[in-house]
Structures are given as structure tokens and as C-alpha cells.
Amino acid sequence: MDLHELRKHAAALRFTPQDPVRWLAPKELARTAVKVGLAAVFADYADKREIQGALEAGLLRAPLSDPGAEEIWIDFAADLGDGFEATGSVASALAADRQTVTRQTATRPDEGPAEGPDDGSDEGPGRGSLSLPRASLLVLGGDQVYPVASTTAYEDRMKGPYRAALPSAPDPPLMVVLPGNHDWYDGLTAFLRIFAQGRRIGGWQTGQTRSYFAVKLPQRWWLVGLDSQLDSYFDDPQRRYFESCLTPRLLPGDSVIVCSAEPTWVKSEEESNAFNSLHWFDRNVIRTRFDRATGRREDTGASIRLWLTGDAHHYARYAERLPEDPPGSDGALPPDPRRRQMVTCGLGGAFLAATHRLPKVLPLPPAGSRMREKDGPPVPFALAQQTYPDEKESRSLVRGIAKPWSRCWLPRRNPGFAVLAAVLHMVLVLVVGCGFALATGSRNPVDAVRTADPEDLTGLLCASAALFVLPFVAGWGRGLLPGRRLRPPSGRGTAVLFQLAVAVAALAVTVVSARPVPPSWNGVWVLLMLLAVAAVLGALLGSQLFALWVLWTDRGVVAEWQMSGQSIDDHKGFLRMHIAPDGTLTLFPLALDATCRDWHLAEVANARTAWVRPVPARPPAVRLIEEPVVIARTPRP
Template sequence: MASTTDVIAAPAPAPAKPPKRPPARKMVAWLDPLTLVKTGIRSAISATIGKQADRRLLDALAAPDVKPCDVSVDAAGRPRQELWLDYVSDLGDGWNSTYAVAETVARPSLTLRDETGATHETRGGAVLVFGGDEVYPDASLLAYEERTLHPWTCALRGQRPPPHLFAVPGNHDWYDGLVSFMRLFCQGRTLSGFETCQRRSYFAAKLPHGWWLIGTDMQLESDVDQPQVSYFQELAKQMGEEDRIILCLAEPAWLVSQVRPKEGRSYLENNLDFLEEQVFGKKVSVFLAGDLHHYRRHANPEGRQKIIAGGGGAFLHPTHLPRKEAELADGFTPRKIFPSPQESQRLCWRNLGLVVSNPRFGVLTGLLYMLLAWALSVNLGGANVPQALGLVVRTALSNPGIVLISTLVILGLMGFADRRFGRWRWLVGLLHGLLHLTAAFLIAWGVSHLMGSLVDLPFRSLGRDMLSAALIFVGGFLAGPTIMGLYLLLSLNVFGAHPNEAFSSLAIPDWKNFIRLHIDKEGHLRIFPIGLRRVPRAWKRGETAREPEWVADPRDKRATPPALIEPPIVL
């Protein structure tokens, strides 16, 4: 018997087993009906509120100081002789794509090979810029944590000192009125290993050798507000005559109107012209923008650069649109596109397998086809196709329910049709809708014939009806997405329409990119566009404290290492 002085030690708790795989979030399924409804509602609410109450006005009153963040000196206050920066835009989507970019950026150094075979040594940036749309599909603290901060925190673990973080808000960041964005990036906190110093949704940072880093906020209306204009006008007074600017924008005004025509896009172009001509003059040497999820560079004879680099983790956008670019101002001409237009056109064929990438959309079309067949409530088993079609037409005309459903389908697809079709838009939507209705009729006719051949089997009436409904659902599950995929394929590859829908539906995680910049000791700026042809799909835990939390599993043989998209650009 133990004495009262004896201590019975409690058993030590078993150590928690590390997870075998990261808590991966899949890429956003943009044809998922629930995602479409949720995002559409958030977008409509944000647009309505944004027109009535601009959050930027309140933030300007709360932080009136126009003193820029000074990263031209190190932590000890000594002037930096050189500086490395990283620019990543359109991130916070699926784990594989977002983490692959984050892990590449987080490495202390990268040895990169360009298309000529030459190798270049680069270092991880002391400054990191998130260039817009930091999370998908819409902003919230939980979404930022799961889709953006967690992958980047895992990637930076033990790699190198945390960088100074700046963030440009995109339209997806504005979907909650910019509330989450301001809490995370604009309160001067140490955020998951990042050092933040910006106080507004736009920012200015002083860099070595007369370089400046400027980030703007165009809000949902693609407009620069007056306090922001005043901020940059005061900032311009602090710049020297020979100073140069790297300007970060949420949208590429020089091209977005050709790729994504919308009403009001002229505001975006006018804002850029105003900043460039009336505020900063010709000091802007490099324009950086995301929003379009690929890499595309324009340059003019003076050496000024306009670069789209929206490959931080979101789905790939097509590069074979526009087929022929309109001439840009100031002599800017296209220099490089990644992936190539030919590769982009080939990738579009994946839309024929839309049911695989968007199974929930297949559930929607399966239910719709089943509903149409139920509304018919007619036996087609004993009729051939012409007879069945006549029977369907007569039944439909006498059934208000099926007329209503069919009309809603056709009107919905007319509204869905891209305005790039011009005056043929309504006809295209009509034909698309009629194709779905025809498919529903043929599936119902085929199931009726099949049920007719099973008449001698011991099925009860209820069981026969349930089997018929299940077969029609399966037919709609397969046919609906296939028809939609064919429609998107032909629309983009033949008519140059629906570029966003045709590629967002595919959720392609590959062909990622980011920009690494280096200001050297002589004050020259080198731009390294870095691409990931195929991101890893398999990960294992890092084994040492000097590794990120997750590293690519070497058994994933198809993953490709980072490489330069083109040789470095020197300014």
C-alpha cells in the first residue's frame, strides 16, 4: 500500500501524430451552384455598399500621415546597398498551386535556368508584395487564414527572416467591404511571420537608389478616390528628379478592356493616365498588375515595362485572347506570354470533360433534366423519335409547368451568353438552351424505351418510376456538363467569347508565376519572371527546422522545378 508521501505519476500524454498530408483546400469550383450563388450575392452587396460608402475615406481620416515606409535602410538603420523584392498576385485559392508558389518564394535562394540555357542566381526578397485578390472566392478572416496565411506560414517556416509585406486589394478582397483586408494587412502587426507597415489599402515604400514601390486601390468601381490622389500628390513632392517608380495595380488597365470588356472600364484607364501624367509624370518605369491569371509583358522603346503576373495560385486564364491586340499607347508592344497562346488553346479542350472537374454542376443539370422529364409525365416508350417529339410538343403546350421551366432555362442561358457575341448573343443563348432541352428529351425517350423492354421483369410501378428517374438523372449528370463544356470550348476557341468562364470552370492549378526584382549596388533594376510549369500534387512533411513545413514529395515525378519564363529584364 502506497504511503501518503508517495506520488503516483500520471502517464505522459502520447505525442500527437503529425498529419500525413497538409490540410489541403481544393481550388474553387466556379460552376458549383452554391459557390455561384454565394459569390454573386456577396459581389452584389459589396458593389451596392461600395457605391454608397467608400471605406477608403474613413481609412484616410484614421491614418492621415503620408510618410512612406522606408525599406531603403535595414533594421539597424544602415542604408541598403541592394534589395530583393518578390511580387505575387492572385493567390489564396487551392493548396497545391498557392503553396507551390509560396514555397518557391520562401526559399533563401533560387538558381534558375532561362530558355537560352543560361543560369541565374536569385535570393528571396526582403520585401513581399501581394498584388491583389489575396483570397478566393470571397474575403473573410477564415478564408484568409485557410487559403492564404496558412500556406504561406508553412512555407516560410525556418527558411529566412520574415519579409516586409505589402498588399494591394483586388475585387475579391473588397467583397466584405475590405474589413478583413484592413484587419490583416493595415494595422502594423506582425502577421504570421510577416512584418506589415502600411496603414491604408494603398501604400508607398522608399527603396534604395531612388526607387519607389507604389500600390494603389481601385476599389470595385475601378476608381481612385480623392484622398488617395492627395496622398500620392504629397508623396510625389518627396521624390527626386531622377527617382523611378514600380507601380502596383489591381488590374492591368492597358489590356483588361480588350480581354474583359465591361461598362465603365474607361474609368480604370483614365485613373492610370491621371496618375502617370498628372501625379508621377514619367517616373513610372515598371507597371505590375494581376487580375489576369497568367504572365504577359509589354515594353516600349524607352525600356518601360508593363507586366501582368497573376499566377500566384488562382486558376489559369487563357492567353489566346485577344487574338489580335489593339495598339497600346506610348509604343508598348507584346514581348512574352506564358503559357503560349497555342498551349492555352489546347488546354481549352479540357472543357469536354467538364463533368469531372465540376461534378456538382452535373448534379444540377441531372436534377434539371429529371424535372423536365417529370413535368412531361408522358410515356414515350412506344413511339419513334418524330412521334415522340410531336407527343412532347403537344403535352408541353398543354402543361404550363414545362413551358415555364423551359422558358426559364432558355432565358437564363440567353443572359449567360457573352456580350462578345454582339447582336447574335440572344440567338446563341437560345440555341444553347434548345440543345439542353433536346438532350433532356432524347434521354427521357431513351429511358422510356429501356423501361418498355423491361416490361416482363417483376418491377412494381413505384420501383419502375424510381429507376426511370435515376437513369434520367444520370443522363443529365453526364450530358449537361458535356453540352456546357462544348459550348465553352467553341465559344472561346472559335468566337473568342467566354474566356473567364471557359477557364475558371477548369480550375487549372499549373502554369503559375511570380516576379522577383533586384535593385543592385549600382541602382539597376533586374526583373526575373519565374514560372512553375506544373505544380506538385503530393507533399511530405519537412524533416528539419531549416525546411518548410511541407516539401514536394519526390515521388511526384511530373512536377517541374521553377524556371525563368524569359531572360531577366534590366532597367
């Protein structure tokens, strides 16, 4: 059964399966704007992290079933609480006892041999498949619900799908959760109630008591989750938690995985101070600690080997350049376990994001950072060649928002936006019509339409064409200046001129359409004709020109609409990791190219009640995005 049929069984499912959020629908734009404003107030005046200092908090250990285990499997998923089909597909893959994963068909020549782990597979690197066991630790990296946090939204978009994917387990995996900006939009109220009270979510067991955590892993590895709270600083209770629960326990040779809510290392290209908080944490909590006996800071001998995040809904990995790498080397860096890695994997369920604009090299911390104490010179991290989606596919996918034949075309994917555009142009055409009436000496727009002659019609058509062409002329003119390049028109002025061009065109079409109307007809009919033409052209042509403007914008919030406006619910994934008995960490970036859209119901019985859960009729195929990445443990002094 499809999503519509599943909703009919909401009472038996104990949650209501949801459609993906239509981010450019007027309702969502307005509601999200209000919540963002309220969140800013919370961030400045009602920071719940300060209150969390009163809650007991300690060190977590994993796996729960065997804290003394010599190895562990870990899953990382982020940005998951959106439409049911995508979220449920990822949750089902996470919950499978064993996951069969298709490997790449061949290893790229520039990469050298794949450094595959001892995973029990009989296949050689670069071919065949792997069979990976379910993880005993699940890390959710932020934005567990969209568009804004609430108890009902968590139940329908996150808890319900995950409880259905894994109703129970004889050895419950530990679930630790970071809040993202969407979790923060209610000030963390619902987040703390759901994830910080030791409750189970299906077969997963929560254990944290705050919005941040530290987990002791086998083989002297540590997992740290940071709550940077809407780009803010580290609050004092959080700092004291890590300085008391983590830093004193770090020994020379210990290795740390740090999870944060957003990839500030990527943002540092445009905002030189974006990485400051994470760099401060690395220097002052992981690598050094304060010795009260001497009054000085001393080295711990530990280091961060892997940075993990979501927020950007794609997969991208940055690898550290080593001193012996040739100057100017980029994503073709050969595999080397000594490299530190920075990974973004926000494929848990929300709309897919583009990758073709990612910077190729990131010097961290940037030279322009205003930190008083920082590492120098900056350490360069290079973007790996394989992203998901890859660069070519990313460029192709963004164009879907402006393709009328695509199912992801802006007004088709966001019907509410087409309605908004229609209403806007009904108002706009009346304003333009009043101006036209003044220019022709008529009393009102209706009279102007009725009495317009061929010269007036020609003037309207020329004005519409000029409004459309003007942004191109201005953009290309700037491109002819020294140091500039030709580029499509963008900017807010372009969007306004495009919509004015549509309104003037609607007036011209009405002039032509009104010619056969007998003079005896009431002027109301002409007015209705004018509004109808404006609504149709606004919904179709206005939306199309808006989509083109979005497509031609290459930075900022508007550029993000290229993909969020399409709400692409295929191309999902997560990261599975393995800490082996020898202390090496192996990353398996996994992709679900297509999500499940056909489900059947299965009964679940427990001691108290019986209920049903949706199960994929055919589990989505899972494949490796790139060959497994091996990270060595911090070398001992």
C-alpha cells in the same frame, strides 16, 4: 503525404490545407453571386477607403534591414489564396534563401542578345542557370484569398501556407499587399485586420496601415500600390496620401513601379475608359504636381517605368514602342532598356488563365477615352512573344474542359455541377414529357411513354436532333453574310437549345427502355425510369454540351469559365526583380510548371510553442519564362 493526409494534421499545422476552389460548383456559383452583389453595395454606399482616411499613414522604406542599401531584390506574386498545393509551392519558392532558376535553352534569333544582369552566374545568356537570393520586399498584388474574403479563409488559404513556408527570418522581408476584388467582397474588413496592423505573417513583416502604399527603394526608385476598389475612382484620402507622401518627394530622374489590382490596359481594348484612372494617376501624381506658389502644375521629372498587376492568372508583358521602331512592329520588338513595360503576373496560386486572346497592340490611352486631359497621340504597347502559357499551349489547355478523358473535364473537375445538371434535367424532362403527352393525346408523361409508337419515337429523335443542329445552322448562316465569319454557336439561346435537346433525347431513351416493361407494372416504375435516364444523361451529356458551349464562346464571363472551370493548379509562378547599384531594374519572370503534391512535416520551435509545417518533399523546379528584361531608370533632364 498528400493533401488529404495533411488535413489530418490541421491542429498541429495551425491551419487546414484546402482544395482548389471549384468555380462551377453550384455552391460556389451561388455564394460568389451573393458576395458580388453585396460588394457592389459596399462600393457604392460603404467605401472603406473613405474611413481609412482617419488612419495614420506614411512612407515605407525597403529593405527593412538596411534602408540605405544600394540594391534590392523584390518579389511580386498575385492571385495566391486558392488550393494549398499551388499556394504552398509558390510560397516555398518565394521563401527559399536562394532559388536556382533554369534559363532558356537558347535565345530566339528575333530577340537579339539577352540583356542579363550582373547576377553572379557564370553562365552566359540563354543557357545554364541562375542563383537568385530571396527578396527583401514581397509585393502581393491582389486576391489573397478565394472565393470570398473572411478571417478563416485568409488563415487557411494564405496565412497558413505563407507562415509555413517562412516561419521566421533573421532579417524579415517587408510584405506589402494590394486588395483585389475577392478581398473586397467583405468590404475589406478582414484585409485591414490582417495586413494593415503591423503584424508578422511568418517571417514576413507587414507595415502598411491602409489598402494602398508607397515604398521608397534604393537608387531613386519608388514602389506604389493603388487600390482602385472594384473598378471605382481614386477616393480623396488615397489621392491626398499620394500627393503628400509621394509627389513632393519626386525628383527629376526618379523612377516609379506602379502596382494595380487588375490589367486595365488590356481591358481598354473593349472598354475605352478602363485605363482612365491609371492614366490620371500617371499625369497628376507622378509626372506633375501642383505648385501652390504659382497656382500651376509643374513637371516632377519622374516617370512610371513599370506597371504591375495580377487578376488575370497568366504572365503577359507589353513593351512600349519607341519612335524609331518600324511601323507595324509587334511582339518581335528587340530588347531595349528604354522601353516602359506593362506586366501581368497572376500566377500565385489560382487557376491558370488563357493567353491566346490577348490583343497584340494596345494604344494607351485609347483614342475613344472620354478623359478631358490625356496624352496624345496614344502610345502603343506591343505584346511580347513569350507569354505563360504560350499561345499554342493556351489553345490546347482550354479544350480540356470538354474532353471526357481529361482530369479537367467539367463534370469530373466540378462534381457538384454534374449533380446540378442531373437535377435540372429531371425537372426539364417532366416539362418536356407533359408537352409530349399533350401532343400524343395522353393524360400524363407516363402514359405517353407507355403508349408511344415508332412514329412518336422517330418524332422525338428528330426533335432532339433539330434542337441540337439549329444553333449551328443559325451560326453558320450569319457567317455567310458579308463581313461575317463562320463560327461555332454561342449565346444563351444556344445553351438552352442544347439542354432541351438532351431532355428530349432522355424522353426518347425512356420510350425505348420502357417497351420491355410489362403493362401490369405500376406507373411509378416508369416515372422512376424516366427520371433516372434524365439524371444520367443530364449529368453526362448535358454537362458535355454545356462544356462545348463554354468552349465555343470567345468573350465575356462565359469564356473565362473555359479555364476557371478546370481549376488547373499546375503552371504557377511569380516575378522576381532586382534594382542594381547602377539603377537598372531587371525582371525575372519565373514559372513552376508543376506544383508539389508530396509533402512531409517538419517541426518548428520558438519561444512560446512548437508546431509543425508542411515542407515539399521535393521543391518544384523553377525556370525563366523568358530571358530577363532590363528597364533603365528615368533619364535625367
